[in-house]
Amino acid sequence: MINSENFIQDFRDLYLKSPQCGSWSRGSENCDYGDIITVSKDSYMCFNSGNCRDAYYCEDSRALTNCTDCAFCEQCELCYECVDCNNCYDSNYCQDSVNCEDIHFSYDLRRCKHCIGCVGLRDKEYYIFNKKHSQEDYEKALETLDFSNPKILEEIDKKLEVLKREIPRKFVHQFDTQNCTGDYIYHSKNCYRCFDTRHTEDSGYIYQANLDMGTKDSWDCGPIPTGMDLCYDIAYSHYLFNCKHLYWCGNLKDSQYCTNCFESKNLFGCHYIKSKEDGYYILNQKVDEDFYKKTTKEIIDILREKGIYALYDLLFKDLDRDVVSVSDDQLGRSCTLCGDNFEITEDEIGFYKKMDIILPIYCPNCRAEQRIDLRNERKMYKRECGGCKNPLITTYSPDNPHIVYCLDCYWQNIG
Amino acid sequence: MKDSVTKKCQGCKKEFLIIPQEQSFYEKKKLPTPSNCHECRRNRRKSLRNERKLYQRKCDKCDKDLESTYPKNSPYIIYCEECYYNEVN
Incomplete structure (x- = not known):
């Protein structure tokens, strides 16, 4: 029996009783340690990355071959400790560089080869600290560069920092964008304060939408949303239309407050469900359309009364705390979690009205932090699959009370 | 091995x-x-990447208004897109 008054506790109980997948990978071989890995091979401790081969400790990257300790990189080979580098080869400790080979301790280089400690160079070879050297002198310098001596590394860092302060940099990282605010945005338009996102349009506060399937008309989505259309408060999900408050879901329509649900529509407060095309579901139970409409409205009113603004609140908020309410007229407000001031914009209000969402009392960063926290930290532990009892390497620690399945059991048992 | x-x-x-x-x-x-x-x-x-926070500031060359992840008191020289492409690129 579904009772609106008990919904919050019932939702939390059902979440604890539903299996979670220990770690996720697709089309990969020998990548047991890591989480959210696609089409990769022989890679160890990589996270949210795809098309990697022989990569170790890499994160949020694509198409890395034999790289270690790289983040937000694409199409690199034999690179070490690089961040935001594309198409680089045999390079170490570089950042924001593209199409380079054999560069070290450098920042913002394009189409350069054989450089050490350089900033903002284009089409250059054999430069050290932005000064041209002969090939001989460069090779001598590289030979004597003792990477294992922390004093030498410190000296290089100091000289590099001096150069970094002398050479101008662009105010944000954007490429192929129109009317976008935020950082690390590509092939997008009309983005409001988005970060690490591509193929996004008419959206706001989208974080780490790093695949090509695009996001549009959505707010507060990410990490790792892809194929979002008319969505709000979504984390780690794909291919959603008109959905709110979801975590680890895919191919859903017209659904709210769900985790681990796939290929369905009209789900409210469900966990671990698949392929329910027909019908209306609350807390995994099939109900008729009228009951669904009446009860979900009742529940939403109760959630608003209790100060539930996001999926994270529904799962974890301490309900005994006083409910703070802010008048809708107050567009400039103070985040009730961190105290930072934030503004609610006209576009945002238009979206909230269209989607029937209450104005938030947390700032956009706290909202994003909450969504990030819905998934475990990037740490791996050894456990046993709750289904088949085989050994399982997972982000769930042994004392975590959740039921954790290997991918096979997770898909075989989903209702 | x-x-x-x-x-x-x-x-x-x-x-x-x-x-x-x-x-x-x-x-x-x-x-x-x-x-x-x-x-x-x-x-x-x-720590090498800026925080996901935006600040109102100006281009250090042409004074144009910008919204950037570098704050006003950043030790770096911050340019708008045009000034950056004219000077660095």
């Missing part, structure tokens, strides 16, 4: 592993094995 090597992190003092494939990587590139564990290494890389 080599064994994994255990080292003590110079940052957080925890023990960490260097697996055989990783050792081969460092040998191939003539690099030393790291002295910090992967979490301390990850934190260092994270």
Whole structure:
């Protein structure tokens, strides 16, 4: 029996009783340690990355071959400790560089080869600290560069920092964008304060939408949303239309407050469900359309009364705390979690009205932090699959009370 | 196949592993094995990127209004797109 008054506790109980997948990978071989890995091979401790081969400790990257300790990189080979580098080869400790080979301790280089400690160079070879050297002198310098001596590394860092302060940099990282605010945005338009996102349009506060399937008309989505259309408060999900408050879901329509649900529509407060095309579901139970409409409205009113603004609140908020309410007229407000001031914009209000969402009392960063926290930290532990009892390497620690399945059991048992 | 090597992190003092494939990587590139564990290494890389916060400031060349992840008092020289392409690119 579904009772609106008990919904919050019932939702939390059902979440604890539903299996979670220990770690996720697709089309990969020998990548047991890591989480959210696609089409990769022989890679160890990589996270949210795809098309990697022989990569170790890499994160949020694509198409890395034999790289270690790289983040937000694409199409690199034999690179070490690089961040935001594309198409680089045999390079170490570089950042924001593209199409380079054999560069070290450098920042913002394009189409350069054989450089050490350089900033903002284009089409250059054999430069050290932005000064041209002969090939001989460069090779001598590289030979004597003792990477294992922390004093030498410190000296290089100091000289590099001096150069970094002398050479101008662009105010944000954007490429192929129109009317976008935020950082690390590509092939997008009309983005409001988005970060690490591509193929996004008419959206706001989208974080780490790093695949090509695009996001549009959505707010507060990410990490790792892809194929979002008319969505709000979504984390780690794909291919959603008109959905709110979801975590680890895919191919859903017209659904709210769900985790681990796939290929369905009209789900409210469900966990671990698949392929329910027909019908209306609350807390995994099939109900008729009228009951669904009446009860979900009742529940939403109760959630608003209790100060539930996001999926994270529904799962974890301490309900005994006083409910703070802010008048809708107050567009400039103070985040009730961190105290930072934030503004609610006209576009945002238009979206909230269209989607029937209450104005938030947390700032956009706290909202994003909450969504990030819905998934475990990037740490791996050894456990046993709750289904088949085989050994399982997972982000769930042994004392975590959740039921954790290997991918096979997770898909075989989903209702 | 080599064994994994255990080292003590110079940052957080925890023990960490260097697996055989990783050792081969460092040998191939003539690099030393790291002295910090992967979490301390990850934190260092994270600190290289700006926080996801936007500030109102001006281009240090043409004074145009900008919304940037670099605050007004940033030690770096911040240019708008046009000034940057004219000077650096």
